Amino acid sequence: xKLLQSPAVRVGLSISIATGLYGISFGALGVTSGLDFWQTMxxxxxxxxxxxxxxxxxxxxxxxxxxxxxxxxxxxxxxxxIYGMQLxxxxxxRGWRKYAAAHVTIDESTATSTGxxxxxxxxxxxxxxxxxxxxxxxxxxxxxxxxGSALGxxxxxxxxxxxxxxxxxxxxxxxxxxxxxxxxxxxxxxxVLAVPFVPAGVPILIAAFVAAAIGWFSHGxxxxxxxxxxxxxxxxxxxxxxxxxxxxxxxxSGRRPRSGGGQ
Amino acid sequence: xxxxxxxxxxxxxGYAWKLLGYLVPASLLRNPRMSRIAGxxxxxxxxxxxxxxxxxxxxxxxxxxxxxxxxxxxxxxxLRAPFLVVVLAGAxxxxxLRLLGWS
Numbered sequence: 001x002k003l004l005q006s007p008a009v010r011v012g013l014s015i016s017i018a019t020g021l022y023g024i025s026f027g028a029l030g031v032t033s034g035l036d037f038w039q040t041m042x043x044x045x046x047x048x049x050x051x052x053x054x055x056x057x058x059x060x061x062x063x064x065x066x067x068x069x070x071x072x073x074x075x076x077x078x079x080x081x082i083y084g085m086q087l088x089x090x091x092x093x094r095g096w097r098k099y100a101a102a103h104v105t106i107d108e109s110t111a112t113s114t115g116x117x118x119x120x121x122x123x124x125x126x127x128x129x130x131x132x133x134x135x136x137x138x139x140x141x142x143x144x145x146x147x148g149s150a151l152g153x154x155x156x157x158x159x160x161x162x163x164x165x166x167x168x169x170x171x172x173x174x175x176x177x178x179x180x181x182x183x184x185x186x187x188x189x190x191x192v193l194a195v196p197f198v199p200a201g202v203p204i205l206i207a208a209f210v211a212a213a214i215g216w217f218s219h220g221x222x223x224x225x226x227x228x229x230x231x232x233x234x235x236x237x238x239x240x241x242x243x244x245x246x247x248x249x250x251x252x253s254g255r256r257p258r259s260g261g262g263q
Numbered sequence: 264x265x266x267x268x269x270x271x272x273x274x275x276x277g278y279a280w281k282l283l284g285y286l287v288p289a290s291l292l293r294n295p296r297m298s299r300i301a302g303x304x305x306x307x308x309x310x311x312x313x314x315x316x317x318x319x320x321x322x323x324x325x326x327x328x329x330x331x332x333x334x335x336x337x338x339x340x341x342l343r344a345p346f347l348v349v350v351l352a353g354a355x356x357x358x359x360l361r362l363l364g365w366s
Binding site: 018021022024025035039042043046047048049051052054055056058059060061062063065066067069070072073074075076077078079080081082083084085086087088093098099101102103105155156157158159160161162163164165166167168169170171172174175180183184185186187188190191192195196197198199200203204206207208210211212214215216220221222223224225226229230 | 265266267268269270271272273274276277278280281282283284285286287295296297298299300301302303304305306307308309310311312313314315316317318319321322323324328329331332333335336337339340345346347349350351352353354355356357358359361
């Protein structure tokens with residue numbers, strides 16, 4: 001089959017499986033956070049952005065209000081707008097494709113696409129990863145939600161610990177270098193200091209405000225924090241880092257490849 | 264019903280961000296400050312969500328089995344474990360510590 005010979009399609013498929021699988025953890029945590037099965041599914045089908053989805057259930061699980069959950073999810077979705085702009089310039093989708101492309105514009109589909117140099121490959125990579133992740137993420141969210149409902153006491157199974165681990169896992173690949181670590185520490189501190197004084201959920205929004213202020217007033221990389229949870233080109237980057245960084249291949253969109261990718 | 268409303272609004276706004284990138288002229292959004300804020304805010308929010316889920320118990324701070332989950336996840340990530348293994352390590356640590364009596 002010709003399509004499978006395309007490197008972008010192969011990367012897109014493997015990233016779909018890797019990312020789709022962890023929909024299990026989202027589904028299980030969704031139903032144990034206080035959402036029902038269909039609310040959990042609605043997030044995967046309609047919101048479809050891992051970070052924002054985990055943020056929504058994370059706030060709900062912590063006793064936060066619906067409006068705080070919405071606020072955290074929405075602020076975390078801002079980076080998808082930046083990805084949309086990059087992909088629009090790269091792929092130039094027309095008509096209904098623009099609206100479909102927008103829905104599957106996430107960290108991983110963007111990274112799969114911008115990691116390619118040939119325009120046809122960029123397009124194949126984007127659609128393969130976007131549609132592949134969408135399908136598998138929703139299938140595995142359903143599996144996780146059904147399994148999670150059957151678990152009984154979520155604390156006994158350590159599911160609150162699983163949520164902590166999931167957020168750290170989402171944060172980790174973005175902590176390359178001293179500056180992002182400093183931003184993370186400052187925001188974590190601001191959160192802890194705010195917890196006793198404001199309603200649940202609000203400390204997260206305060207941290208978002210602190211982070212936005214840091215971004216506004218300081219000068220640094222303009223693509224800080226914009227990388228996928230699962231790096232489609234992790235092996236390539238590792239290879240690259242052992243042979244000196246050659247950025248020429250990744251000429252697009254200012255997303256520089258990181259060496260030694262997270263997962 | 265109230266939660267459904269905020270949930271669907273979050274979905275709508277999430278899609279609005281994505282679509283905005285495709286509809287707004289590139290020159291308008293190609294402001295390095297915009298993408299920088301999107302990036303720093305992503306880091307800040309994820310750091311905040313990590314710590315809130317680890318130590319907050321409503322409006323109180325609590326140091327319980329979830330700290331063990333945070334440590335286990337950190338070690339798993341340090342060892343470059345894949346995401347699902349990291350999540351399982353967190354769950355296992357919290358469940359194990361509770362078995363040992365540290366709630």
